[in-house]
Amino acid sequence: MEKYDFDLFIIGAGSGGVRAARLASKLGKRVGIAEEYRFGGTCVIRGCVPKKLMVFASSYSKIFQESVGFGWDQKELLFSWDKFSKSMNSEIDRLEQIYNELLSSSKVKIFQQKAKLTSSNSIILNDKTEVTSKYVLIATGGEPLKLDVEGGDLTITSNDIFNLKHLPQKMVIIGGGYIACEFASIFNGFGTEVSIVYRGDRILRGFDNDIRESIEKAFLQKGIKILNNCSPKSIRSKHDKFELQLSNKQLINTDIVLSAIGRKPNTENLGLDILKLDLTKQGAIRVNKFQQTSQKSIFAIGDVTNRLNLTPVAIRDAVALINTIFGEKKQSPDHKLVPTAVFTKPEVGTVGLTETEARKNFNVKIFKTYFSSLGSKIKNNQEKIMMKLVVCNRTDKILGCHIVGDGASEMIQMFGISMKMGVKKKDLDSTCAVHPTIAEEIVTLS
Numbered sequence: 337m338e339k340y341d342f343d344l345f346i347i348g349a350g351s352g353g354v355r356a357a358r359l360a361s362k363l364g365k366r367v368g369i370a371e372e373y374r375f376g377g378t379c380v381i382r383g384c385v386p387k388k389l390m391v392f393a394s395s396y397s398k399i400f401q402e403s404v405g406f407g408w409d410q411k412e413l414l415f416s417w418d419k420f421s422k423s424m425n426s427e428i429d430r431l432e433q434i435y436n437e438l439l440s441s442s443k444v445k446i447f448q449q450k451a452k453l454t455s456s457n458s459i460i461l462n463d464k465t466e467v468t469s470k471y472v473l474i475a476t477g478g479e480p481l482k483l484d485v486e487g488g489d490l491t492i493t494s495n496d497i498f499n500l501k502h503l504p505q506k507m508v509i510i511g512g513g514y515i516a517c518e519f520a521s522i523f524n525g526f527g528t529e530v531s532i533v534y535r536g537d538r539i540l541r542g543f544d545n546d547i548r549e550s551i552e553k554a555f556l557q558k559g560i561k562i563l564n565n566c567s568p569k570s571i572r573s574k575h576d577k578f579e580l581q582l583s584n585k586q587l588i589n590t591d592i593v594l595s596a597i598g599r600k601p602n603t604e605n606l607g608l609d610i611l612k613l614d615l616t617k618q619g620a621i622r623v624n625k626f627q628q629t630s631q632k633s634i635f636a637i638g639d640v641t642n643r644l645n646l647t648p649v650a651i652r653d654a655v656a657l658i659n660t661i662f663g664e665k666k667q668s669p670d671h672k673l674v675p676t677a678v679f680t681k682p683e684v685g686t687v688g689l690t691e692t693e694a695r696k697n698f699n700v701k702i703f704k705t706y707f708s709s710l711g712s713k714i715k716n717n718q719e720k721i722m723m724k725l726v727v728c729n730r731t732d733k734i735l736g737c738h739i740v741g742d743g744a745s746e747m748i749q750m751f752g753i754s755m756k757m758g759v760k761k762k763d764l765d766s767t768c769a770v771h772p773t774i775a776e777e778i779v780t781l782s
Contacts, residue, residue: 345469350377352638352650353475370451394525402715417503453607478639487571491595504591511596512539521680531561544690675752677745685748688736703781
């Protein structure tokens with residue numbers, strides 16, 4: 337019997353990799369993990385967590401403004417980017433330390449350096465240390481795509497946005513996906529003049545059309561400029577600022593350009609070419625339903641497989657993987673009916689099929705409402721909340737739920753549970769509403 341240094345060696349200590357390491361170690365397996373950057377991965381270090389802290393910080397401007405209608409009076413409001421940045425980074429450091437401690441307490445062998453495959457069971461580290469493992473897991477996640485235009489190197493990405501030294505007065509965001517829209521909303525809340533440049537006809541491609549329309553309308557009301565159907569042709573540095581030449585001949589001057597045009601799997605310099613590992617056209621690692629690559633001893637989970645790029649999905653991928661290679665029965669991860677949120681202002685919550693998707697295969701009935709929240713007149717808030725259900729006419733089963741408004745992320749989590757259980761419209765109709773709440777509208781739609 338061949339002897340290996342480890343039962344499982346993991347490349348990448350993000351949410352998926354760390355969960356896999358802890359679960360395998362708990363089963364008594366010898367586990368090693370290598371991470372070249374910081375523990376916690378994109379989500380903790382330069383993604384979900386710092387972004388949500390930014391969402392919290394930027395939300396106060398609206399809260400303070402609306403409070404005037406309820407009798408509050410603020411003499412002077414000042415925001416310090418420096419103070420917030422220090423608080424945010426302190427929290428990230430704390431969370432990273434927790435991840436480190438979780439691995440150490442689980443008796444996982446930690447290698448804080450770059451790892452590269454040399455064979456289907458061998459790994460070499462930056463310091464030339466070579467280790468072997470019965471199984472190898474690649475969980476290296478993804479990274480932002482670079483803007484391929486003249487001056488594209490002058491842009492920053494979502495990796496850099498959390499390390500800004502100063503709050504910009506003007507910002508141009510290239511892209512119209514959820515990352516672009518979230519940062520547009522965040523910096524608008526901070527008081528920055530924000531413009532979105534998007535090559536498509538409407539932001540948030542792939543989301544339900546009523547979500548797209550609602551968010552675009554809300555953004556315009558907040559003063560966010562949206563330039564659809566155009567793209568940057570060149571970016572030039574000009575007196576410590578930047579000048580963008582757009583495809584529609586328009587010129588824009590700004591303090592900063594954020595490129596948010598998408599992400600790609602992080603598969604470079606991992607030795608995958610040596611192993612001739614099967615990749616997709618997008619460069620993602622191709623896996624079967626049990627997350628096994630074209631090499632039987634090598635597995636991949638999370639964003640590096642480019643299936644459903646969400647942190648909770650990577651964690652569930654890890655659970656399924658450990659059950660597959662060390663459990664009594666193989667398990668395929670469940671990527672169906674995954675609820676998700678976009679942390680714009682207003683928030684987006686969505687699960688299931690869009691109306692367009694549903695109409696391709698089902699005879700559907702749409703239940704939809706737009707309304708103002710309680711106190712919106714006092715707040716002088718013109719935002720409309722949108723709720724929408726896509727229902728199968730034949731079975732009465734709910735195929736999709738789409739919400740735009742405060743609390744959408746919290747509501748969609750609960751609705752995701754209901755849809756997993758096969759909830760029907762009649763079940764909602766028979767449920768008593770909680771009044772006065774925004775959520776009650778979902779059970780009173782007619």
